[in-house]
Amino acid sequence: MRPVIVGGAAVELYTQGAIVSGDIDVITPWQETFEVALEKEGFVRSVGFGAFARGFQHQEFGFGVEVVGRQLMEGHADQDRVLIIDLEGGGNVSFIALEDLIADRMGQYNAPPNMRDDMLQQAAELLKLAETVDKAYLDRRISDETGGDFSLLFLENYVNAQNNS
Incomplete structure (x- = not known):
């Protein structure tokens, strides 16, 4: 399984920037190798109050990267649905499938001890903007x-109620 971008950066991609994220969350079974590659590109491990537990920051680029897991959706996501985007100049990057991202936001909305309305709003926005x-x-x-x-x-x-208000 290749590294896959999940979380807020994926939301930013699918909403075409309507929702902005300040970091990139990645799923990869090769965390140590991935972290060495980040360091080679100038990322520095986050330390101190408010730092991500597994995160790295890049001062010049102004954002962070964090490995948040080893398996996409703990193995519940269909790997064949991962979105692979070819980059200009070669290479590509993988993003969590839209459906799995919406489901993730709903799961976070439903997480105790309280409902996270921001996650429900993100799920709704993703669904509204989805072409298919x-x-x-x-x-x-x-x-x-x-x-x-x-x-x-x-x-x-929920989306319909928002559209009618």
Whole structure:
């Protein structure tokens, strides 16, 4: 499995900058190798109050990178759905699939001890801006990530209520 960008940076990509993130969260089974590569590119391990536990900062670029896990969605995401974007000049970068990202935001919305309205709002914004989604897959992933507490229908109703207010 290749490194995959998840979290806020993926939200920023899928919302075309409507929601901005200050860091890049990455999933990779090769954390140590990835961190050595970051250091070679000028990233420095975050230290001190407020630092990410596994994060690196780049002073010149003004953002951080953090390895947040070894497996995409703890192995629940379909690897074939990962979005691979070719970069000018060669190379490519991988992003979590839109459906898995929406499900992740719903899971964070549902996380105790309190509901995170910002995560519900991000899930709604992602759904509104999506050109196409696999609704059956998305519904299953939302249910998985929320322990069955929420569904795609809940999110669609939320989006519709926002549009009508």
